[in-house]
Amino acid sequence: MQRDAAYIIRAMLVQRVQQQLIDRADLTYQCADALGSPVAAAIGAVLATVTNGGKVLACGSGNGALLAQLLVGHFLGQLERDRPALPAVWMALADAPRQLGALAAADDLLLLVAETGSNPALLSAVAAAHERDLPVLALTGGGGGPLGRALRDTDVHVCVPHARPARINELHHVVLNCVCDGVDIQLLGDTTSETENPI
Numbered sequence: 001m002q003r004d005a006a007y008i009i010r011a012m013l014v015q016r017v018q019q020q021l022i023d024r025a026d027l028t029y030q031c032a033d034a035l036g037s038p039v040a041a042a043i044g045a046v047l048a049t050v051t052n053g054g055k056v057l058a059c060g061s062g063n064g065a066l067l068a069q070l071l072v073g074h075f076l077g078q079l080e081r082d083r084p085a086l087p088a089v090w091m092a093l094a095d096a097p098r099q100l101g102a103l104a105a106a107d108d109l110l111l112l113v114a115e116t117g118s119n120p121a122l123l124s125a126v127a128a129a130h131e132r133d134l135p136v137l138a139l140t141g142g143g144g145g146p147l148g149r150a151l152r153d154t155d156v157h158v159c160v161p162h163a164r165p166a167r168i169n170e171l172h173h174v175v176l177n178c179v180c181d182g183v184d185i186q187l188l189g190d191t192t193s194e195t196e197n198p199i
Contacts, residue, residue, distance in 0.1 A: 027167050028174060031160065038158045039175055042137050043182030045109060045156050049135075050183065054107030055087035057134075059096050061122055063169045064113030064139070071111065071176045079180040083188055093121045097128035104132050113139045113172055115165045117147025126150045139175060141168030 049056060056075060060068035068090055075088035091099045100110070110129040114122055117140045126147065129136050136155040138147055144159045151157050160171040 024170050027162060031171060034161060039178050041156045042158055042179050045135055045137050046179055047183050047186050049107060049109040050086045052107040054109060055089060056109050056111050057089050057091055058111040059091040059093045060113035061093055061119040062115055067113045067172050067176060074180045081184050081188060096125035100128045104134055109135050109137060111137045115141050115168045117145030122147045123150055139172050
C-alpha cells in the first residue's frame, strides 16, 4: 500500500515537473518575437558602454538582485567563451543612488532587474542615473509598473509579458545570457559551431 502511494506521489511530481518545463518553453517561444527587438537594443546599449570606456552598474530587486550579480559574474569572467573581463559592478539596490554618486562616470550604464517595477528603490536608482545622464537598461515583468513609466526614450526596457515571478525570473535569466552572448559575438566574432554541444 505504501509502495502504491509512493508511486502515485512520484508520478504526480514527474507530471508537475514536466508541466513546469513545458510552461517555460511555451513562454520562451511566445516571447521570442516580442523580446527580440528590445533585447537587441539592450545588447547595443551594453556594447556601446563597454567599448566607449564605460562600465555596467548592475542592481536588482528580489531575485533580480541575484540575476544582476550573475550578469556581473559573466562580464568579469565569461559566459561560454574566454575573453578579457568586461567592466561591471554589482550594487545593492538600497544604496544604489549613493553608489552611483561615488562610482558613476561618463559612458556608464545602469542595469536594473526586477520582477515588477513597483519598488521605490528602483525609481530612486533611475532618478539618480538620469541626474547623471546615464542610460538605463531595465528588465521587468508584467507591464513594467512605475519603473517602466519612469524610463526615458533613450533608455531600454525589456519587459517580460507575464505576471508569475518564477516565469519572469526564468526569462530574465535567458535575456541576460542573450545580452552576454550578443556582446561576445560583437567583440569576438561568431563561432557558434565551436560552442555548440549537442546532446
